[in-house]
Amino acid sequence: MALIVQKFGGTSVGTTDRIRAVAKRIVATRDAGNDCVAVVSAMGDVTDELLSLAEAVNPEPPEREMDMLLATGEQVTIALLAMAIHSLGHEAISFTGAQVGIVTDAGHTKARIQEVKGDCVREALAEGRIVIVAGFQGRTPEGQITTLGRGGSDTTAVAIAAGIAADVCEIYTDVDGVFTADPRVVPDARKVDTISYEEMLEMAATGARVLQLRAVEFGRNHGVVIHVRSSFNDLPGTVVKEADASMEQAIISGVTHDTSEVKITIRDVPDQPGVAAQVFSALAEANCNVDMIVQNVSEEGSTDISFTIPKEDLVRAKRTVEAAVRHLGARTWSVDESIAKVSLVGAGMKTHPGIAAQMFNALAEAGVNIDMISTSSIRVSCVIGADQADQAVLALHSSFGLSDEDVRAETAPTAGGGN
Amino acid sequence: MALIVQKFGGTSVGTTDRIRAVAKRIVATRDAGNDCVAVVSAMGDVTDELLSLAEAVNPEPPEREMDMLLATGEQVTIALLAMAIHSLGHEAISFTGAQVGIVTDAGHTKARIQEVKGDCVREALAEGRIVIVAGFQGRTPEGQITTLGRGGSDTTAVAIAAGIAADVCEIYTDVDGVFTADPRVVPDARKVDTISYEEMLEMAATGARVLQLRAVEFGRNHGVVIHVRSSFNDLPGTVVKEADASMEQAIISGVTHDTSEVKITIRDVPDQPGVAAQVFSALAEANCNVDMIVQNVSEEGSTDISFTIPKEDLVRAKRTVEAAVRHLGARTWSVDESIAKVSLVGAGMKTHPGIAAQMFNALAEAGVNIDMISTSSIRVSCVIGADQADQAVLALHSSFGLSDEDVRAETAPTAGGGN
Numbered sequence: 001m002a003l004i005v006q007k008f009g010g011t012s013v014g015t016t017d018r019i020r021a022v023a024k025r026i027v028a029t030r031d032a033g034n035d036c037v038a039v040v041s042a043m044g045d046v047t048d049e050l051l052s053l054a055e056a057v058n059p060e061p062p063e064r065e066m067d068m069l070l071a072t073g074e075q076v077t078i079a080l081l082a083m084a085i086h087s088l089g090h091e092a093i094s095f096t097g098a099q100v101g102i103v104t105d106a107g108h109t110k111a112r113i114q115e116v117k118g119d120c121v122r123e124a125l126a127e128g129r130i131v132i133v134a135g136f137q138g139r140t141p142e143g144q145i146t147t148l149g150r151g152g153s154d155t156t157a158v159a160i161a162a163g164i165a166a167d168v169c170e171i172y173t174d175v176d177g178v179f180t181a182d183p184r185v186v187p188d189a190r191k192v193d194t195i196s197y198e199e200m201l202e203m204a205a206t207g208a209r210v211l212q213l214r215a216v217e218f219g220r221n222h223g224v225v226i227h228v229r230s231s232f233n234d235l236p237g238t239v240v241k242e243a244d245a246s247m248e249q250a251i252i253s254g255v256t257h258d259t260s261e262v263k264i265t266i267r268d269v270p271d272q273p274g275v276a277a278q279v280f281s282a283l284a285e286a287n288c289n290v291d292m293i294v295q296n297v298s299e300e301g302s303t304d305i306s307f308t309i310p311k312e313d314l315v316r317a318k319r320t321v322e323a324a325v326r327h328l329g330a331r332t333w334s335v336d337e338s339i340a341k342v343s344l345v346g347a348g349m350k351t352h353p354g355i356a357a358q359m360f361n362a363l364a365e366a367g368v369n370i371d372m373i374s375t376s377s378i379r380v381s382c383v384i385g386a387d388q389a390d391q392a393v394l395a396l397h398s399s400f401g402l403s404d405e406d407v408r409a410e411t412a413p414t415a416g417g418g419n
Numbered sequence: 420m421a422l423i424v425q426k427f428g429g430t431s432v433g434t435t436d437r438i439r440a441v442a443k444r445i446v447a448t449r450d451a452g453n454d455c456v457a458v459v460s461a462m463g464d465v466t467d468e469l470l471s472l473a474e475a476v477n478p479e480p481p482e483r484e485m486d487m488l489l490a491t492g493e494q495v496t497i498a499l500l501a502m503a504i505h506s507l508g509h510e511a512i513s514f515t516g517a518q519v520g521i522v523t524d525a526g527h528t529k530a531r532i533q534e535v536k537g538d539c540v541r542e543a544l545a546e547g548r549i550v551i552v553a554g555f556q557g558r559t560p561e562g563q564i565t566t567l568g569r570g571g572s573d574t575t576a577v578a579i580a581a582g583i584a585a586d587v588c589e590i591y592t593d594v595d596g597v598f599t600a601d602p603r604v605v606p607d608a609r610k611v612d613t614i615s616y617e618e619m620l621e622m623a624a625t626g627a628r629v630l631q632l633r634a635v636e637f638g639r640n641h642g643v644v645i646h647v648r649s650s651f652n653d654l655p656g657t658v659v660k661e662a663d664a665s666m667e668q669a670i671i672s673g674v675t676h677d678t679s680e681v682k683i684t685i686r687d688v689p690d691q692p693g694v695a696a697q698v699f700s701a702l703a704e705a706n707c708n709v710d711m712i713v714q715n716v717s718e719e720g721s722t723d724i725s726f727t728i729p730k731e732d733l734v735r736a737k738r739t740v741e742a743a744v745r746h747l748g749a750r751t752w753s754v755d756e757s758i759a760k761v762s763l764v765g766a767g768m769k770t771h772p773g774i775a776a777q778m779f780n781a782l783a784e785a786g787v788n789i790d791m792i793s794t795s796s797i798r799v800s801c802v803i804g805a806d807q808a809d810q811a812v813l814a815l816h817s818s819f820g821l822s823d824e825d826v827r828a829e830t831a832p833t834a835g836g837g838n
Contacts, residue, residue: 079488
C-alpha cells in the first residue's frame with residue numbers, strides 16, 4: 001500500500017463526465033489498496049470566464065481580488081469531484097488551498113509556497129477518506145487567499161506530496177510522459193522512463209511543456225518522486241527523481257525546442273564597464289524575463305549585445321530598449337521575431353566532452369545557421385531561424401541516436417558502437 | 420457619519436453592469452461620509468448553475484460538498500464588486516464568510532450562525548476601506564465551509580451589522596419597502612414607514628416576502644435597525660426596529676397572503692390522548708414543516724384533524740400520513756391543494772378587542788368562506804379557497820382602512836371616525 005498524490009489538470013476535469021471519469025480512476029487507485037490525495041485544477045474554460053468577468057468591471061483589477069475570484073474555479077472542481085467519488089460509494093472530502101494549509105507569501109497572482117501544513121489531509125486519510133485538494137491556490141499566514149500563477153496546480157501537487165511524505169506524485173496529462181523530443185516534430189521520439197530533476201529542469205526551461213518548472217524545482221528541493229503519465233491509459237509514464245546508479249545513463253536525455261521567444265540586438269554599444277548592467281537592470285525593472293544573453297567581441301571600442309525574451313514581454317522591452325539606446329549612445333537596435341531555440345539536455349555531458357561540437361556539426365550538416373549559443377553543465381542551446389526549428393530538432397535527435405530504434409540497436413549484441 | 424451595512428441580492432448583482440451600479444451606490448454612501456460594509460449574494464442564476472453541475476455528478480450529493488460548491492457563488496460576486504469599487508477610485512476589500520468570522524454550527528446547507536467575529540471588518544474600516552462580505556455562508560469552528568440556507572444573505576447582513584454595532588442594516592430589494600398588502604393584489608396598498616420586529620416577524624411568516632424571517636429574528640435578538648428599501652431609487656423604505664413611543668401606532672400593520680401551502684385533513688381519528696402527538700411527531704421526523712393545525716370538536720368518540728404544510732413537503736407528508744392513518748385506524752384522509760392563507764397583522768390587536776370579529780365579518784361580506792382559523796396575540800390567520808385570496812385581501816385591506824387615502828382621511832381634521 002502506497003500513499004499517492006494524483007494531479008488532474010483543467011482538461012481532465014473539463015466537464016462533469018470527465019470529472020466522473022477522474023473519480024473512477026481515483027477510486028481504482030484506492031481499491032488497489034492505496035491512500036489517495038487528488039489535486040485538481042479549475043474546469044476547462046472556467047478561469048477564462050472569470051477573467052472576462054473581471055475585465056468587464058475593472059480592466060486593471062487589484063491582484064488580491066483577482067485571487068479571490070480565480071480561487072473559486074478550483075473550489076468548484078474539488079466539490080464536484082468529491083461528490084462524484086461519493087456516488088461511487090467511497091468517502092471523499094475536499095479542501096481549498098487555504099484549508100489544507102498551503103501557506104504562501106503575499107505575492108498575489110504569483111504567490112510562492114512557504115509551507116504546507118497538511119494536518120487535515122493526514123487526519124482525513126487516517127479516517128479512510130479520499131482527499132481532494134484545490135490546486136493553484138493557497139493563503140498567506142494572515143489568511144488572505146492567494147494563487148500560485150502559471151503551473152500552480154502541478155506545484156500544489158508536488159508540495160502536498162512533500163508535505164505528507166507521499167511515495168509518489170502522479171501528474172496526469174494528455175501525453176504518455178516526457179519524450180526525447182516533441183513527438184509532433186519527431187515521430188520516432190522515445191518516451192523517457194526515468195530522468196533526473198536536473199535534466200527535467202533544463203528540459204522544462206527550454207521548451208518541454210509536459211511538466212512545469214516550478215513543480216520540478218519543488219520536487220528536487222524536497223525529494224518528491226514525480227510520475228508524469230497519461231490520463232487516457234494505464235501505461236507507466238516518466239519518473240522524475242534524484243539521479244542514482246539504477247537510472248538509465250543516457251548521455252543525452254532529449255532535444256527540446258521553443259519558438260516562444262524573440263531576439264533583440266543592440267548594435268555599437270560603447271564598450272565600457274556597466275553598460276550591460278544598465279540595459280539589463282532596466283529590463284528587469286520593466287519585468288522583462290531575459291533568457292539568453294550574448295555579447296559579441298568588441299571592435300574599435302564598441303560592441304553588440306543580443307538577448308532573447310518571451311514574445312509577451314516584447315512591448316515592454318521595446319520601450320525600455322529604446323530609452324536605453326538613446327541614453328547609451330548606441331547606434332541602433334533591431335528585433336528578430338522569427339527565432340527558435342533548440343536545446344540538447346543530458347547529464348552525460350558532464351563526463352562526455354565533444355557533445356557541443358557534435359551538436360554544431362549536426363546542425364551545420366542540416367544546413368542550419370546558428371545565431372546564438374548558451375550552455376550549462378548539462379545543456380547546450382542554440383538560437384536559430386524559426387523556419388529551421390523542425391529540421392534542427394530532427395537532425396539532433398538522429399545524430400545523438402535518441403529514437404527507440406537507435407536505443408535497441410545500441411544495446412543489441414550485434415550492433416556497432418553508438419555515440 | 421454612520422456605520423452602514425448594505426445588502427444586495429442576486430438580482431441586484433446579476434450582471435457585471437449591475438455590479439457596477441451597486442458599486443456606484445456604495446461609493447455614494449461612502450462619499451456622503453459613512454463607513455460602509457456591503458453584503459452580497461451570488462449573481463443571478465449562478466446558484467442554479469452550480470446545483471445542476473452537482474446534479475450531473477451525484478443526484479444526492481453530500482451536504483458538506485454542496486456547501487463547498489455553493490459558497491463559490493458569493494465569492495465571485497464579492498471579488499467583482501471589490502474590483503468595481505476600485506475602478507471608481509475607492510479602496511475596497513472582500514472577505515468570504517469564513518474569513519470574516521461568521522461562525523456557524525455544522526448543519527451544512529442550513530447552518531445557524533453562532534458568532535460573528537468581524538475583527539477584520541473593523542480593521543479594514545479603520546484603514547478607510549469599503550468592506551465587501553459574502554452573504555449566505557460561514558464556517559464551523561473547525562473551519563469547514565457552511566451555507567445558511569434560504570434567506571441566508573439577509574441574515575448575514577443583519578449578523579454583520581450586529582457584530583460591528585452598525586447604525587443600520589439596509590436591505591436593498593426590488594420593492595420600495597414593506598406594504599400594507601401585496602401591491603400586485605391591492606393597488607392602493609401603502610408603504611409602511613416603520614414596523615416593530617414582532618409585526619415584521621408575523622408578516623414574514625405569513626407571506627410578506629420582502630424580508631426573510633431569520634434575518635428579522637436575528638435583528639430582534641440583537642437590536643439591529645433594519646431598513647428595507649429599493650435598489651432602484653433613493654426613497655426611504657421601511658424601518659424595522661423595536662416598538663417605541665415614537666412609532667406610528669397603527670392597529671393593523673398589514674394584510675398578508677400565502678398560496679404556497681396545502682391542507683391535509685384526517686377524518687374520524689379515534690378521540691383519545693396521544694393521537695395528535697403521534698401524527699405530528701411522525702411528520703416532524705419526515706422533516707415536514709407543519710404550519711396551522713386545527714382539531715375539530717369530537718363527535719361520537721372520533722375527531723377530524725386538519726393541518727397545513729408547504730407544497731414542497733407534500734410528497735413526504737403523504738407517505739407519513741398514509742402510514743399514520745393505517746396505524747391509528749382513522750377512516751380516511753384528503754389533501755386540498757387549492758388553499759390560501761390570509762392574515763391580519765398588527766400590534767394594536769393586543770389592546771383592541773374585536774379585530775378578529777371584524778375580520779370574519781369582512782370576509783363574510785366578501786362572500787369568502789373560512790376553512791381554518793389560527794391566531795397569535797398580534798395576528799389572525801384564515802385558510803380560505805385559493806381562488807378567493809385576492810378578493811379576501813382586498814376586502815380586509817379596505818375594511819381596516821389601510822390605504823393611503825384611508826390614512827389621510829383618518830388624520831384629516833374634518834374626517835369622520837376611522838375603524
